[in-house]
Amino acid sequence: MLGILAACAGSAKPARRPCPTAAIVIAGQDDVDALAGCTAAHAITIRTGVALDLVPLASLATITGDLRVGPSVALDELRLPGLRSVGGTIDVASNGDLHGVFFANLERAGQVAIEGNVALTTISLRRLRAVSGSLVVSRSGDLELLELSGLVSVGGELAVTDNARLTLLELAGLQHVGSLRIANNPELPPDFVDGLVDRLGARATPPAVDPATGSAVPPTTPPTTPPTTPPTP
Numbered sequence: 001m002l003g004i005l006a007a008c009a010g011s012a013k014p015a016r017r018p019c020p021t022a023a024i025v026i027a028g029q030d031d032v033d034a035l036a037g038c039t040a041a042h043a044i045t046i047r048t049g050v051a052l053d054l055v056p057l058a059s060l061a062t063i064t065g066d067l068r069v070g071p072s073v074a075l076d077e078l079r080l081p082g083l084r085s086v087g088g089t090i091d092v093a094s095n096g097d098l099h100g101v102f103f104a105n106l107e108r109a110g111q112v113a114i115e116g117n118v119a120l121t122t123i124s125l126r127r128l129r130a131v132s133g134s135l136v137v138s139r140s141g142d143l144e145l146l147e148l149s150g151l152v153s154v155g156g157e158l159a160v161t162d163n164a165r166l167t168l169l170e171l172a173g174l175q176h177v178g179s180l181r182i183a184n185n186p187e188l189p190p191d192f193v194d195g196l197v198d199r200l201g202a203r204a205t206p207p208a209v210d211p212a213t214g215s216a217v218p219p220t221t222p223p224t225t226p227p228t229t230p231p232t233p
Helices: 002-011 029-033 190-202
Strands: 024-026 044-046 067-069 077-079 085-093 100-102 108-115 122-124 135-138 145-147 153-161 168-170 176-183
Touching (some): 024 029
Parallel strands (some): 085 108, 100 122, 108 135, 135 153, 145 168
């Protein structure tokens, strides 16, 4: 009997560490593994010089603060399939080997900035519906596809600039923006920008862009008619 009890005790799985409640910095695989099974985090920064397997983060659904990725090397892909909400900023910048950003189920974020990722070819945020602040994608020279087909509303500026190879920008669902700036993307069809400006203007959305200059165009204000004074009897 004692032998059986000892064997059972020896086979018991160690208790999983509780999920962190403070901001987290991920520099190596051990840091990733420490978050395995966690569904929520306060804030996460990924800053690394080694390749990372992010599969242990598949259960992560909510980040109440910021998600910051970079600078890094050796990080080839940023894929968080369970992530649905980021209350703060998603900042992906200066990742020399990053080729793809895939947040398949992300629905809302406070702000998004994806900038200066020289090897990045694909950004897929197809279920992202609302960004309360700005959404900026810029200075990613190899970027070819920006998938934002589910995006409905951007409270601040939507800026897509200086992406030399960008050929496909999916914005079929966009209805409202605070302002819009699409410039210096030479491979984008000119009629795409014209059509987007027309569509947003038809919904009385705030500033669109001048496709020739990339500058914001303020909304037109209808002229006001001064009140008339009734004649004195």
